[in-house]
Amino acid sequence: MDETSYFYASDLQMLILDEADRILDMGFADTMNAIIENLPKKRQTLLFSATQTKSVKDLARLSLKDPEYVWVHEKAKFSTPATLDQNYVVCELQQKVNMLYSFLRTHLKKKTIVFFASCKEVQYLFRVFCKLQPGLPVLALHGKQHQMKRMEVYTCFVRKKAAVLFATDIAARGLDFPAVNWVIQFDCPEDANTYIHRVGRTARYKEGGEALLVLLPSEEKGMVEQLAQRKVPVSEIKINPEKLTDIQKRLQAFLAQDQELKDKAQRCFVSYLRSVYLMKNKEVFDVFKLPLAEYALSLGLAMAPRVRFLQRVQKQLSAKEAANGMDHLKETEQDKNSVCSIDKEGVEKCGTDANRKVSGYKTKGKERRRETEECSASSEGAEESSQSEGESEQVSEEEEEEKEVPVPSRVPNTDSMQFFEGDDEDDDDDTKDLDLLTVKRRNVFGVEAQDNPGLNASKSKMKKKTTKTQEAKKILKKKFKVNTKIVFTEDGELVQQWPPVQKSSLARADEEDDASGINLDKAKEILREEDKFDKEAYRKKVKEKHRVQNLAQMMFVDKKGGYWTASVF
Numbered sequence: 001m002d003e004t005s006y007f008y009a010s011d012l013q014m015l016i017l018d019e020a021d022r023i024l025d026m027g028f029a030d031t032m033n034a035i036i037e038n039l040p041k042k043r044q045t046l047l048f049s050a051t052q053t054k055s056v057k058d059l060a061r062l063s064l065k066d067p068e069y070v071w072v073h074e075k076a077k078f079s080t081p082a083t084l085d086q087n088y089v090v091c092e093l094q095q096k097v098n099m100l101y102s103f104l105r106t107h108l109k110k111k112t113i114v115f116f117a118s119c120k121e122v123q124y125l126f127r128v129f130c131k132l133q134p135g136l137p138v139l140a141l142h143g144k145q146h147q148m149k150r151m152e153v154y155t156c157f158v159r160k161k162a163a164v165l166f167a168t169d170i171a172a173r174g175l176d177f178p179a180v181n182w183v184i185q186f187d188c189p190e191d192a193n194t195y196i197h198r199v200g201r202t203a204r205y206k207e208g209g210e211a212l213l214v215l216l217p218s219e220e221k222g223m224v225e226q227l228a229q230r231k232v233p234v235s236e237i238k239i240n241p242e243k244l245t246d247i248q249k250r251l252q253a254f255l256a257q258d259q260e261l262k263d264k265a266q267r268c269f270v271s272y273l274r275s276v277y278l279m280k281n282k283e284v285f286d287v288f289k290l291p292l293a294e295y296a297l298s299l300g301l302a303m304a305p306r307v308r309f310l311q312r313v314q315k316q317l318s319a320k321e322a323a324n325g326m327d328h329l330k331e332t333e334q335d336k337n338s339v340c341s342i343d344k345e346g347v348e349k350c351g352t353d354a355n356r357k358v359s360g361y362k363t364k365g366k367e368r369r370r371e372t373e374e375c376s377a378s379s380e381g382a383e384e385s386s387q388s389e390g391e392s393e394q395v396s397e398e399e400e401e402e403k404e405v406p407v408p409s410r411v412p413n414t415d416s417m418q419f420f421e422g423d424d425e426d427d428d429d430d431t432k433d434l435d436l437l438t439v440k441r442r443n444v445f446g447v448e449a450q451d452n453p454g455l456n457a458s459k460s461k462m463k464k465k466t467t468k469t470q471e472a473k474k475i476l477k478k479k480f481k482v483n484t485k486i487v488f489t490e491d492g493e494l495v496q497q498w499p500p501v502q503k504s505s506l507a508r509a510d511e512e513d514d515a516s517g518i519n520l521d522k523a524k525e526i527l528r529e530e531d532k533f534d535k536e537a538y539r540k541k542v543k544e545k546h547r548v549q550n551l552a553q554m555m556f557v558d559k560k561g562g563y564w565t566a567s568v569f
């Protein structure tokens with residue numbers, strides 16, 4: 001609006017914002033404020049959403065006076081349509097892919113939308129499910145697609161009678177897909193609002209629909225409580241283990257044949273962990289409770305990729321814990337001193353208490369140390385297993401470089417920690433344009449670590465990654481001549497391209513001068529000037545020769561009579 005000078009909104013009478021709660025949240029604040037500034041103050045404003053904001057601050061931004069709140073479910077017992085049948089199932093993380101496959105195999109005639117937490121999960125599982133050929137068309141919709149592609153997928157899904165659409169929350173609001181039978185929330189929604197918008201893709205208008213929420217055991221309590229608070233009726237149903245098809249082996253086979261797919265699997269793994277980690281509600285989402293090794297296996301990976309951001313969080317946690325320990329120790333010391341000055345009897349008492357406290361702290365310290373030891377032992381175990389598997393995988397994320405990682409209050413469990421051991425010096429420019437991740441393979445056959453422990457030390461130094469700029473600078477220093485172009489005239493004479501032939505200003509003027517005949521004096525003058533360039537070039541050549549000789553003297557050395565002496569050749 002600011003850039004279109006002929007856009008006038010002075011006659012605007014009504015402003016309508018759909019999905020108003022989202023539009024008014026902080027992510028769109030600048031854009032919205034810029035629009036509102038250009039609109040007349042006197043107008044009617046209508047806000048629509050299945051989950052409306054009541055925030056006074058938001059409404060004040062729109063200069064609403066005496067807003068009227070209309071809610072279709074205001075008098076209803078529940079806040080979701082009565083025609084929507086809602087259930088949830090508690091499923092271990094490593095069983096989720098199997099469960100989804102089994103579900104689709106038994107719902108081949110249905111139209112289903114499956115919601116995932118991240119684009120990379122959608123990308124990987126879409127590819128894998130296409131390969132698995134479950135018996136119905138598989139489509140994918142996510143934010144990494146161009147708008148045209150999204151529209152194509154949308155239209156395609158609308159036309160299909162039976163199909164499954166793998167989607168991120170990009171499809172959770174506003175999209176009107178007709179006749180969707182099932183909405184499956186493969187990953188737990190961020191909050192009850194997101195849940196409501198997702199399930200809103202089915203049971204639209206007077207139609208019926210079914211919704212299935214898949215929850216991890218650690219997510220169940222918090223999420224079910226939230227839904228109950230929002231008057232969303234969900235009941236638990238159980239998975240029949242006999243009906244569960246295990247597709248892990250097939251996924252492993254796919255990944256063994258297709259490196260690109262394997263990269264996608266690794267990205268999917270990290271991306272899911274990141275999405276869980278970034279969730280605000282730590283009561284529901286706890287990345288440290290996830291069974292990482294099993295989850296990796298369920299995606300078809302031989303072992304869990306290393307996740308840099310979790311390594312960093314773990315470091316911060318340890319630092320925080322150590323700091324807390326020190327504070328505690330100081331406090332104990334202070335207590336001891338202050339109470340000790342009261343009386344002798346007190347001294348003894350307090351001394352015992354303080355000792356107990358300190359010993360308690362020491363015991364905790366010991367426990368913690370034991371945990372760490374167990375942890376590093378399991379880490380070794382993991383490495384060993386990786387060696388026997390014959391592969392080592394790593395995933396790092398560039399996005400993390402800038403991001404401050406908040407420290408969760410919980411101590412990570414040892415099961416998950418085993419994969420976060422090791423250095424965090426990995427970086428990869430190739431995926432900078434993707435989002436955040438980098439997959440690297442190192443020590444593919446796991447030989448070096450076993451054979452040569454000394455090598456490990458030097459290797460850890462080598463791990464410091466050089467950037468492309470640094471590499472380019474190194475090459476420049478070596479003065480390699482790359483791709484020299486040689487051009488000949490029609491008569492077969494060599495035309496010097498680089499370095500360009502130095503011409504004196506006199507010679508250039510002479511070339512431009514059309515006068516016929518030879519001016520001997522001028523020609524002599526030109527030769528004298530150009531002679532200076534040649535001499536300069538010759539001086540440079542000699543200098544370079546000396547430099548190379550000096551270098552060679554330093555490099556080629558002999559051992560003579562117990563002394564290292566430079567041999568001049």
Ligand SMILES: Nc1ncnc2c1ncn2[C@@H]1O[C@H](COP(=O)(O)OP(=O)(O)OP(=O)(O)O)[C@@H](O)[C@H]1O
Pocket residue numbers: 050173174175176197200204205
């Ligand atoms: N009065 C009506 N008669 C017939 N069909 C209707 C009527 N109202 C809505 N519908 C149909 O119901 C579906 C949902 O309507 P609409 O897209 O307006 O819902 P919504 O509340 O904006 O959903 P969301 O914002 O969650 O996507 C559409 O297919 C629409 O054609």
